[in-house]
Amino acid sequence: MTHTPLLDQVNFPQDIKNFDGHQLKQLAEEVRRETIDIVSKTGGHLGASLGVVELTVALHYVFDTPNDKLIWDVGHQSYPHKILTGRRATMSKLRQKGGPSGFTKRSESIYDPFGAAHAGTSISAALGFAVASEMNKKHHHSIAVIGDGSMSSGMAYEAMNNAGALKSRLVVILNDNDMSIAPPVGAMSHYFSRLISSRPYQSLRSMAKEVASHLPKPLETAARRVEEYARGIVAGGTWFEEMGFFYVGPIDGHDLDHLIPVLENIRDRKEDGPVLIHIVTQKGRGYAPAEAAADKYHGVVKFDVATGQQQKTEVSSPSYTKVFAETLTELARQDDKIVAITAAMPTGTGLDLFAREFPGRCFDVGIAEQHAVTFAAGLACDGLKPFTAIYSTFLQRGFDQVVHDVMLQNLPVRFALDRAGFVGADGATHAGSYDLAFLGCLPQMIIMAPSDELELKHAVTTAHAIEDGPCAFRYPRGNGVGLDLRQPGKILEIGKGRIIQEGNQIAILSLGCRLQESLKAAALLAELGLSVTVADARFAKPVDMNLVIQLAQHHEVLLTVEAGSIGGFATQVTDVLVQNWLLDKGLKFRTLYMPDRLFDHDTPNSQYEEAGLTAHHIATAALKALAKEHLLFKMAS
Structure with missing residues (x-):
């Protein structure tokens, strides 16, 4: 049991307002230990949360939350914030059904004024709160905390440009930990590193301290306050100043003696206009295994606190992510035109495996999905064969570029959409729910949805062979079903499904990862004496018209099953049925897809159960279509 005497006295931020400096430091250490203890039992985003413990304590001590609006970019660093804002007792169920989300969430607490789990949104949202506060004459502070990795998002600069022009009272805290999920890329990261290590800055600051120490005490105090502000000019915050921000930093984000006075100075500043405070922190701070790990324990499963050893689950089949990466690498050995692109997720998408063998052909563009898509389009224009690996949920951020820069020009960009369907503990923000709908409406877009790991190997091989337009293939989080992958990938006939x-x-016409459940449903129905065809659509677009017509003409009931939202595969099939007058001839047609609502964090299996996309639900839909509800009890028994 973690010993936390001070933290035990804290239910909400108001409880720390009378703590002295020593107590605040002790509280920070207790929050750090509590965070480690919680995540060791639940899994989650550990490294980022450990890096902002002191900052979290300082912000809640200095500012008047929840009246002052504190917005965490992405939110995966918000565990200490949740511990201090009334949710400590529920953190044992973090990212589990009925427990707190792994991200900030408006419906969860008044201390979460803005919920998000995609990077780069905090400054825009905080500016909105700042302007609203002015218009409502509330005069509250608006604070955005954004990491250096998230600053590679173009949206952050759009917001800063607007904030500088509006002159609103906005505070942006740039948390520079030299690492987002992967080591940050691009000139901005190197720029921050140069600022921190620059000799002129260090020597000038030392000289200023020496001069100040010889002044009378009131003047020394004033000089030190001035120095806190002047650091931006000395350190080289010119770029931010040119954006219209008053720049302060860089400062040590783990030093409460330094951090709190700076925050107080900014809080009490009389001048209007946005402020950027550049703090330097260490991801994984205070936990040796995290500090030593390459990813700083960004995302972990349950682990042993003493050793840091994570409880990896033994699996007999590779993950879909790994199958994609290994297949792409195998193809790249044969074709030097293949290049791979990721948006700050090399490990999550498996492209770290590709990069080990082909470092010059793998591009991590940072948290910049829009750029990733158009960058791929440019590569395709000049004869390369780009594979753009982006989680389904994150491709939403690049949709305009998919339409305007890829589809309209009919460019052979290949989109590998990882995490399609429900994703479990990350909840609605990360679920791959909408790609079938938003890509399915695009002319010239080919969409594949492999039903197992071997089909994924075929889909990657097929995507490589498509050279006359864009395509996408979606696959779920998790592991395959255990098929033999030694056979080579084959090129599938475009728009052709298969009868299983x-x-x-x-x-039952299944698309993607619901095929195994469809086969189980067929087995349940067979036990009741019903004859069932199961087909794997393979392609969401173009849909296999001949297969749909055949199934409709020779069966009393036709079901479609997909792990996607309304407006997806079922829409494509419905159009075929309508265009061919097949709904007018007695066919009982039913569609099963994700219900038209959001699903909170839980296990993927539980989410699919709740969504009605398991074998039992599929079989039940068939029995109801046949008006054989009386067989439901028999099936259940």
Whole structure:
């Protein structure tokens, strides 16, 4: 049991307002230990949270939250914030059903004024709060905390440009920990590193301190206050100043003696206009295994606190992510035109494996999905074969570029959409729910949805062979079903599905990862004496018209099953049925997809159960279509 005598006295930020400096430091250490203890039992985003412990304590001590609006970019560093804002007792169920989200969430607490789990949104949102406060004459502070990795998002600069022009009272805290999920890329990261290590800055600051120490005490105090502000000019905050921000920093984000006076100075500043405070922190701070790890324990499963050893689950089949990466690497050995692109997720997408063998052909563009898509389009224009690996949820950020820069020009950019379907503990923000709908409406877009790891190997191989337009293939989080992957990938016929088993009463047309559940449903129905065909659509677009027509004409019931939102694969199939007058001839047609609502964090299996996309639900839909509800009890038994 973690010993936390001070933290035990804290329920909300108001409880720390009378703490002295020593107590605040002790509280920070207790929050750090509590965070480690919690995540060791639940898993989650550890490294980022450990890096902002002192900052979290300082912000809640200095500012009047929740009246002052504190917005954490992405939110994966918000665990200490949650511990201090009334949610400590529930943190044992972090990222589990009924427990706190792994990100900030408006419906969870008044201390979460803005919920988000995509990077680069905090400054825009905080500016909105700042302007609203002025218009409502509330005069509250608006604070955005954004990491240096998130600053590679173009949206952050759009917001800063607007903030500088509006002259609103906005505070942006740039948390520079030299690492987002992967080591940050681009000139901005190097720029911050130069600022911190620059000799002129260090020597000038030392000289200023020496001069100040010889002044009378009131003047020394004033000089030190001035120095806190002047650091921006000395350190080289010119770029931010030119954006219209008053720049302060860089300062040590783990030194409360330094951090709190700076925050107080900014809080009490009379001048209007936005301020940027550049703090330097260490991701994984205070936990040796995290500090030593390459990823700083960004995202972890349950682990042993004493050793840092994570409880990896033994699996007999590789993850879909790994199958994609290994297949792409194998193809790249044969074709030097293949290049791979990721948006700050080399490990998450598996492209770190590709990069080990082909470092010059793998590009991590930072948290910049819009740029990633158009960059790929430019590569395709000049004869290269780009594979752009982006989580389904993050491709939403690049949708305009998919439409305008890829589809309209009919460029052969290949989109590998990881984490399609429900993703479990990361909840609604990260679920791959909408790609079938937002890509399915685009002319010239080919969409594949492999149903197992071997089909994924075929989909990657097929995407490589498509050279006359864009394509995408989506695959789920997790591991394959255990198929033999030694056979080579094959090029699939575009827009052609396959029959898995044949029957004559009920047809189940499955797309993607729901095939195994569809086969289980067919088995349940077979036990009731019903004959079932199961087909794997393979392609969401173009849909296999001949297959759909065949299933509709030779079965009494046709079901579609997909791990996507309304407006996806079922829409494509419905259009085929309508265009061919097949709904006017007695066919009982039913569609199963993600219900038209959001799903909170839980296990993926539980989410699919709640969504009605398991074998039992599929079989139940078929029985109801046949008006054989009386067989439901028999099936359940």
